[in-house]
Amino acid sequence: MKKMAFLIVDDNSVALREISDILKYLGHKELHGSNTASEAWAMLRIKEFDCVISAWDMPEMTGLALLKIVRNDDRYVNLPFYLSDSAFTPPKVVDAGRSGVTGLIVKPYDTEIIKEKVATMAEITGMAAPTEAEMSLEEGMTLLEGQDYEGALKVFEKLIEEGESAEVYYNIGYIKTSQKKYQEAIEAFRKATQLDRLFAKAYEAMGRAYKAVGQPKKAEESLHKAADIYMSSEKDENAEEILNEILELGPDTVNVYNSLGILCRKKGDHQGALKHYKKALKIHPDEANIYYNIGRIYIDLKNPQTAETYFRTALRKDPGFKEARQVLNAIELGTL
Amino acid sequence: MPEKPRHNKPDPAFVKEKILLNRKYFIAYNIARLRELLRYIPEEKLDLFHSIPFLLHTNSPDLPGYLDDPLTPHGIYRFFHSGFWEFAKKRLRIKREDVHTFVLKRSYIRGLYLMGSSGTLGQTEYSDFDYWVVIDKDSLSETQLALLRQKLDRIEDWSKETYGHELNFFVVDLEQIRQNDFSEIHEEGSRTAQKSLLKEEFYLTFIMIAGQIPFWAVLPPGLNDAEHRCWIETASLLSDDNFVCDDYVDLGNLTSIKREECLGGVLWQICKAQQDPVKSLIKTSLVAHHFFFQEQEGLLSDMMKKRFPERRLDSYLLDPYALVFEKATRLYDLMDDKDGLDLIRQCIYLRLTGYPVPSELAENSPKRQILKRYVKAWSWSSDQIDRLQSYPVWTENEKLQFEDRIINKISFLYKLILRAAGKPEPFMDMASEDLAVLKNRIASHFKKKPGKLPLCSAYLRAKQDRCSLSIGCRDDSSGAKIWAVYDHTPSDCADNKAALFVAPELLRVLGWIVLNRLYKGDPSSIVFQRVPKSPISPKRAERLLKALARFFFSNEMPRLNYMRSDPPWLKVFVSLGTDIFAPDNVLRSVDYLVQNTWGEMFFCALDLEHIENDFLRCYETAKRAWHYLQKALPGESEYRIYDSRAIEDTTTTKTIEDFIKSFRESGAEHLKAREAQGPEKTATGRNGRGRPLLDLL
Structure with missing residues (x-):
């Protein structure tokens, strides 16, 4: 407020x-x-x-x-x-x-x-006076900005006693990360994400904490969640940054290329999208969704004939793929 | 005076190149629209959608829509180029050697297009398919036109019976479309109400099904009429392997919407508001936007065409309805009307969730994506969203109040346009009979009159086929008996607020159900609660309801006519002794339900307690019925006497009928006498009767 x-x-x-x-x-x-x-x-x-x-x-x-x-x-x-x-x-x-x-x-x-x-x-x-809790949070944030971690931690922990808050847990996690107490940081971020399932920043910070303690799989999982949330809330730049970070962790991640392809497509960068999707296909040649996504690119490029072959492959890979069947049908019917 | 071309004729090679490029964009756009259409069609109706073009192309005794007349026009231009033909070939296993049997010497249908909400964010699983069947009227005789209409009617009926899906074919003549003349395709009253408005809607929303591609779709956006003609003339001279001019058809250009048309357009939407107020407010807002801001902001169809190249698959961006929503919202922004802005946003939200019967949206569907974006942009709280999400469980009263709010806003826009359009001829672009019909239709929906039964909410009306009701009787706060209709569960009866409709008389309640078509003859759809000490048992109440439904809707639709501003009576239902305990079976009260040619239904009751004998009671009953019948159109009215009493008494019914007969005869004699006397000249002459009315009192 x-x-x-x-x-x-x-x-x-x-x-x-x-x-x-x-x-x-x-x-x-x-x-x-x-x-x-x-x-x-x-x-x-x-x-x-x-x-x-x-x-x-x-x-x-x-x-x-x-x-x-x-x-x-x-x-x-x-x-x-x-x-x-x-x-x-x-x-x-x-x-x-x-x-x-x-x-x-x-x-x-x-x-x-x-x-x-x-x-x-x-x-x-749409404005109101700050509540006591808001004032305490502000006090904690001021201490945090002044790098008085212990002081800030005290304020935040007291706030948690009064009532759980995703934001406060995130701040605790942040302080613990700064103090290199990664396990405690992970625990705090986890609580933050439990309270707010769409808290992308908390997933992102948790991923980095996992990375710091040498758990790349878990790091990738958390970072991917953060990227998904950013993508669904149309914060594409944040998503792209994280996806590239995941690629550094392990270049064999099929979903990362797929997600990067989606981001490129949204930006209108069709060739970039195709490049990412094709990389994803190399890792996972049987993934029907990727064929579907490539088909979409070809429709965007006004090339329904090529698109049709990809949608057909998607359907062959997954005969129950309703969306692929519908698009294929639309292409067939829309041929003039 | 035709406009002079602004510049020289375009270079033929340039025209060809441009048209072929635009055709590519249009086809990709059309595919994206078809994909959206297929997303919302339930699996079981896919076959229907796939087979329609083939049914119009052929006239075979093995297929629906067949007419046993060799003159029956059928056949779609370039049908063998369409995907629908490929589909039909596969489905009907047509062998290569048999293909020639489907090749016609002449195809009468130049193009088949779907228009309206199909393939847009506005489509739901219940949306009608509105097809425009474009023909060249000059190539068909009157008989052939009638045969085509008959064939199309048969396909519409088959769709309704087999798939429970509403199809509407609008036959449109090429030349008439070019002139924006849609006088032959629309409902009563809208004949001349919408001209370029309808053309704009067509170009904005049409999906190409089969036949010739409208030139409009492949010509550059923003052409004036002279340029449009010039491009087509140039194109018609071109012909090679890549470009066949006959692939295209000129349905005319559209550069602007006449301001004079907007008022009629809004009136038409007020009429339609009774069916779906949410849709009407959105459309009215768009018409108002055209009226006030068209010059600055241009036409939506043109805007859409400019962006054909950008259209993507699985995206809400560039959906025709997304553009409509944007303009409708913008109207209130520009007018700084906060209340209007709030209301239009609610309407858009409800429309996207499937109003009038909202349903859960599929994850990641374009509808869900756009809603998410809207809610964020509008800074809506979760309370606001929850409120709209819970629309199906709003009480009937809350739904009606919401509809009233919408109607008030539409009326406000109407008045605003009327004031701005100025006098003396704000409706100069509309036929006077259409104007009269529209005004009467509006009055029939919204004017309150004594005894008039109200219409139910759009939600209930839309749910009518799946509606399950229960009827109970309870005491109101003053201890008087009151009948109430509840939605579905009998337990609702405990909660007074949950009643959909209440009235002290059973016939009024049943009349409300029949008027709103909430009962279609299926006894399992209505549960009558057993009411202690009720004068009427559940079985008898059910019988009465059946009789009412049969009487008022036996011919499916009543013969509605909105031409006269004083609608004559059409049907009179007389129910004897419905609500009163009469251990002696004496007739103490009579209830009437009467309907006029506007479809309005009225209830009235006659108290016979003070009348001393049965004969006089019958006379009074007949006199009231005659009061309505004599004002009916000759030969068109009908009445029914229904005895609701515990012991039916045929003598009573017969006596009342005899009285009515005698009134009628004396009325007829009177007419004959008048004819013999020649036309009336004086006021006193009007009272002359061939035979005096029977007057026992």
Whole structure:
């Protein structure tokens, strides 16, 4: 979830601190204060804010005037903008509404009301205050970035005690890998993938940890899973990188060539795809799927005659290959 | 005035080279489309698909579609070049020496094309096959045209009976297609509603089955009409081993969709919305997109043709429906209509999962791939996905509310186009009778009237052949008896919310079932719960339902006619004493179900408690029936009196019938008397009767 940046505008520093304290209590950390509307307007133009809370009555320029200026600018048409006042009169409410106010907040500030308003706004804009767990995770990440592995590990382990999380296990695995404690790293990555079966990065890191402890088969298995996930989520570059890494582990892996062929085909590199598929065929000449994939390439190359021979072979290798039978049928029927 | 060519005639060698290259692209594209079509056809229907072109090519007493008339037109151009011929040869084991018997002196069908959802992301295992049978009308006599239609009807019937699959053949004349005139191929009301819109749909979605290849598919995209003609003229002068001009047919060019057509197109979609609201919203959104943004964004068919070379096998990219979905969504993006965007996305999701009866999508299928991509791009939460995934278990009410939301959005688009089209002639491109029919059809579906029975959801309607219902009776919160229809399991009866339809009267509930065709005569498809203290036993209720179904749908389809804005009554069903305990067998109430020529069905009840004797009760019953019958079209209406009471009493039925007969006769006498008097001149003259109506009260 994205952190929310608040701009609070009030000439009364007590009121300014009061609302800041409430927002801090609600878990929001990015709070910026301003004592005048003109300064607030200048801040808005140099920094991106997610919400403005402005007092109505202020010397020089009122909150309402600030609202009007803000709404006049196309960039801020949808920016949540709240006006606060101790006594909203009906004309004030009408004026604020006409000027495009998001909501009105009555002073003195009430924590529950602020909480409710912010929650409604967060729901609409898709942002929310970070939870305690999120804050701890952030703390752990900061420690990790500063290479304070022990400190970070403590935070993450405490987080795990409170509730299991794939991301936290991944971070533990990462630290253990950095500390060259590969078996522990593998265990942490395994837990991460158990909690999130599509956690490609965790499979990838687990594969590398296996590689480090000299278990190439298991490394290949994990890396392949990572590549499959990347491919299915269309992160083709990541997939290609991993597949090439697998090839370094063992060049006789039929699935790697096949997957690389698929990636080339997706990029429109037909010749590259054919090269990989043909390599895959050398290793495994009876694999019907590869013949099917080669057939697809020839259809893409607008050569249905050659494609037909490959689909026919795929079907001969696997007589129950429904897809090959259907494509073959389509080629036969589509001959004009 | 014909357009002047923009430039000189293209070089013949260039034309030939370009056409042959484009032909290669088109064939690969066509194969990819056929592959998708085969993916979604159930195995048991493959034979049907394979044999259709052969049935049109031949007219043999051993094959379906045979007509015992030597004039019957049959034969497809270049059929021996098509894969379907190779298939037929294999399947029927046609020997080489017998091939000549299939060579015809003359082939009447210039091309056979599949259009619509076939071979697209919109196809499901239940999708109809819509074939366009292109002929040259000038080469057929009126008799031959009628024979061809008859032959095609026979093949349609055979498909329905043998495979349970809906086939539709639309016979289209070459010249008429060129002029975007589809007046002879469409349903009532749509004759002139869609012209270039239909052509656009054809070019966007057609699959080449057999016959001549449309020139459009092999000419470069973006040609204006003059250039299109010029290319064809040049091509027609070419002929060598590699290029035979007769392989191709000119079905006309398409450069734009007339804005005036869009309003009729939307009206047509409102009509269709009753069958499949999701499909209609998608199509309406596309029409609106054409209306507002065509100039900036161009035609979809042209866009598709430009990308023929890119089409790949097993891919959702470049699927005609993927383009339609993209444009439909874009409309709401461009209009900044958040609600519309949300709704169209839901509709696209449901359409891809097989709405109105969604099913599980095969792993790695193009439909699944594209859904995955959409869900990601739309940032949908798992709750949103779960909600749509669970569509089949939504209550009937929830489904109807969703349909209402869609209809409202279609109406909104209609109003938007109407406002933008301006006055005074927003429908200038449409025949006035078609406009009247469309308006009446829309009113018949959506207008609420007292006593009118509602239509069920598209889900139930689509499931009607596989529908299993149970009918029970329970007390409502005020203690009154209420009849309810439930889906399938009797245990649902415990849950009030699960009822598909409720009403205080049994006849109203049964009428709703019959109107929505949820009962097709199979007694095992409906379970009547035994209701303690019910005036009517399950057996009798079942008998009543059978009688209703036979009466209203004995001729399969009622003779619907939307020409008149005040539809006359067509059928009147009179049920005596259905819901009331009458130990003395006295007739205390009569229920009526009446249907008009728009197909609308109404329920009304007559309370006879206060009437003192049987004779007068019969009179009142007959009078109400006559109230409807007299407003029916002469000779077209019919009625049925059904005695639901524990002890059937033929005297009562006979007396009511006698009364109706006497009303009818006096009405007829009156007509004769009027004819004798000559045309009416004054208002008082209208009251003159040959014989006074029997008035016992």
